[in-house]
Amino acid sequence: MxxxxxxxxxxxxxxxxxxxxxxxxxxxxxxxxxxxxxxxxxxxxxxxxxxxxxxxxxxxxxxxxxxxxxxxxxxxxxxxxxxxxxxxxxxxxxxxxxxxxxxxxxxxxxxxxxxxxxxxxxxxxxxxxxxHRNPGELESTYLSLFDQFMGMLINGRFPYPPSEVEEAPRVGDGVCVLDATERLRFLSPNALSALHRLGYASVRVGMNLEELGLHIQAPQRAAMLGAPVFEEVEKARGVTVTFYCLPLYRGSVGTGYVLLLRDVTDLRQRDRLLASKDATIREVHHRVKNNLQTISSLLSLQARRLSSAEARLALGEAERRIRSIALVHEFLSRDISEEVEIDEVIAALIRLARESKLPGRELEITLEGSAERIDAQRVTPLAIVLAELIQNSLEHGYGADRTALNVRVILERHPKDLWVEIADDGVGFPEDLVGASAKSLGLAIVRDLVTTQLDGSITFGRSRRGGALVRLRIPVVLNSRS
CATH class of the missing domain: 3.30.450.280 (GAF domain)
Known part of the structure; x- marks a missing residue:
């Protein structure tokens, strides 16, 4: 336009x-x-x-x-x-x-x-x-209102000053014309029906809004502001009608108001159903998060009672993975849309990784770029993959004689793909990476999630600083939607 x-x-x-x-x-x-x-x-x-x-x-x-x-x-x-x-x-x-x-x-x-x-x-x-026909009362009223708005246009009283009120409804929803004393001068059939649904059965032209029992503030506010005012009235049984009030002028003198009525009962009922559904989904995610945190705590307690170092290590890794999934559900309980802002989830995973640093070691993890929003169904597997790869750098990057490690997580968003790079300056991957991967549960989980649930690809190599480098390429939409 x-x-x-x-x-x-x-x-x-x-x-x-x-x-x-x-x-x-x-x-x-x-x-x-x-x-x-x-x-x-x-x-x-x-x-x-x-x-x-x-x-x-x-x-x-x-x-x-x-x-x-x-x-x-x-x-x-x-x-x-x-x-x-x-x-x-x-x-x-x-x-x-x-x-x-x-x-x-x-x-x-x-x-x-x-x-x-x-x-x-x-x-x-x-x-x-x-x-070639004589217009009826409705058409004559509408044409008269149009002429009055054109007079306001010429005199600078229309369009109204900018406001946050939404676009005006179409007149087919219902038109009510009031004079300057808020007395009814005209009611379209749809406006009459809307008032009947609100419970005003004895509506007739000539009545004042106060006499009718309809206590709305829209006309007074429209007169004061010189601009449209929106008001919504809800009665028993959930019947809801919106009133969009436009002040009318001849020259600089206010002559009345146009009320555009719209029965939005069905819309508000759908809104309430959607709100109820959203609240239910949020509660489910919240309870899942709480249950996962409980399981994580139980695993931690169990690990402390074990004498086998290998068993404690296995339970510790399981606990960490469960905490990563719980973290995702915590974010999903806040944002239940089909696409989720993943950057906050990744930042939280990095904070968890920093907390797992062993005493006496220095760790710097930096996050560069942005993944923006991705499909909600991909958040959990992607979060697990990133947590595993960051943890892999922490477990194997220091080596025998290193006390400091730098890890970089780089996100690069493309129209159809998300590129992720995790690089460190540690000792790097072993020469026999295939053999080492076969023994590593973490890398096995990563490969499986990337190729099956994320439909992506993964490559391993060495960073420019000699450490480990992992590159991921993840489609940002599900195959069923592409």
């Missing part, structure tokens, strides 16, 4: 158009018309020689005048044409014309977009002319 805008708009005008587009569909529905925005294109002489369509919306309340896409199309800014007069006179210009592409008769309004007294663009309203 505006990203493809060929003109050089200053930031304040981009903000203006951004706020206008938040009400784009709402305005098209009120006007029973197609709307588009035209911006001039200046030539090398600084003159407006052409204009381009940078945004377009079709109404949900009537037939479209333009089935085709207009965005990006450019036209000559012919002197004397309606859009030329709109640009240079700063007034609304109306024209009946024939669409050269479809041959249909169209009534067009060219509405100036002004800022600081200068026209910088034109909003074009196109409506099919084959409408």
């Amino acid at each position: 505006l990203e493809r805008d060929p003109s050089s708009l200053i930031e304040s005008r981009r903000t203006y158009l951004g706020e206008l587009l938040r009400f784009w569909g709402f305005l098209a529905d009120l006007g029973f018309s197609d709307l588009s925005i035209a911006l001039p294109i200046e030539n090398q002489d600084g003159k407006r020689a052409r204009y381009a369509i940078v945004s377009q919306v079709r109404p949900a309340t009537s037939q479209t005048a333009h089935p085709g896409d207009l965005i990006g199309m450019q036209f000559d800014l012919t002197e004397g044409s309606p859009i030329y007069r709109c640009f240079h006179q700063g007034e609304i210009v109306r024209e009946n014309r024939s669409d050269p592409r479809s041959g249909r008769q169209i009534t067009s309004w060219f509405i100036p977009l002004l800022q600081d007294g200068e026209v910088f663009g034109v909003m074009i309203r196109d409506q099919l002319s084959e409408r």
Whole structure:
């Protein structure tokens, strides 16, 4: 849309158009018309020689005048044409014309977009002319509201100042018009139905909101702020209706409000179900973590009672692996999305490795790069692999006469793969790495997890500092999704 805008708009005008587009569909529905925005294109002489369509919306309340896409199309800014007069006179210009592409008769309004007294663009309203019937109350009200918003546009009261309120709903959800005293002047059928669902059965035009028993603060806040206000009302049985309140003005005088109602009961029920599901998943991860920590503690107690050094070592390794898995579940209990930020998990694994350093030895572990977010199903096997490889450096890197060791964990994220490198400056891998790997449970676990659960590849070698080097290449998405 505006990203493809060929003109050089200053930031304040981009903000203006951004706020206008938040009400784009709402305005098209009120006007029973197609709307588009035209911006001039200046030539090398600084003159407006052409204009381009940078945004377009079709109404949900009537037939479209333009089935085709207009965005990006450019036209000559012919002197004397309606859009030329709109640009240079700063007034609304109306024209009946024939669409050269479809041959249909169209009534067009060219509405100036002004800022600081200068026209910088034109909003074009196109409506099919084959409408030979008297409009009903709903259509007349909507058209009257559209005209009032266009008057506010010319007078600088619309679009409203920037706010955090979401995009305006479409008018099909329900429209209620209030006067300045918050008395009902119009109710669309869908708005009436929404109020009935809230329990207001005796709603009628002419009633005040207080008389109706509907105590909402949106109109007062909208009048005070001069901007849209969003409010949500929930009644018994979970019935929920949102009220999007827009203040109306004639000149500088507030004349009332438009309330856009939307029954969001089903949406809120789904939100509650999702929240309940999320809470359940978090609780499961939390309990798994607690259970794993309990098992880790039991293994530690059991290891202290053993006289065999080999048995104590085996239980110690099992305890460390369980702690790594428990750590992953702790992070998963905080972030239950399909993709997880893995960098924090790796940093926690490094802290665990530092804590396992033997007395009298120096250890420096550095983490470089970022893995960003990866599929949650890959977090646990990847964490176990990294923990095993870091621990392998700690167990075998010092050798017989070394007291200091530096380990680097390097992460490099690519569009389809994560590259991981674990390098140290220790004694390095033995010459007979294949034979040594066959005897090492840790390296066997690493190979199995990398090739089967992570669908990746692993290579072993020597770092530039002469120590051990392990490179991993892990796909960042599951095969079923690629």
